[in-house]
Amino acid sequence: MIKEQLNVLINLAASDRSVGEKEAKVIHMIGKANGLSKDEVENMMKSPQPIGDLSSFSEDQKFENLYHLIQLMKSDGQVFKSEIHFCEQIAEKLGYKKGVVGELSSRIYSDPTITADRKLLFERAHKFLK
Secondary structure, eight states, rough: OOOHHHHHHHHHHGGGGGGHHHHHHHHHHHHHHHOOOOOOHHHHHHHOOOOOOTSOOOHHHHHHHHHHHHHHHHSOOOOOOHHHHHHHHHHHTTBBBBBBHHHHHHTTTTTSSSSOOOOHHHHHTTTTBB
């Protein structure tokens, strides 16, 4: 399951045509925290796969994906329209309404060491489930 989640993040990172250094760092950190080797993550970044069916994820998995997706979008300090659009598309694939991206992005920090109130964010995201 983690590989599918990481693949979504890699697709987001590449949505503005290049994976930035900070984005790559976040992807590696998430991969390492979930037991993937540096080489496994590198290989995934070199050849991202199309995003499959995300509807089988539990609500917790959907939220985690969305959280990391928004965090990654903000990681390089610049947010491009293409990245917002991509996040909204993935949010919809996860079963959320597009507005969830705007709702959560103001409360999720780009620095992974700053933890937002995940319980509050989860409750807010829940209201956007279709």
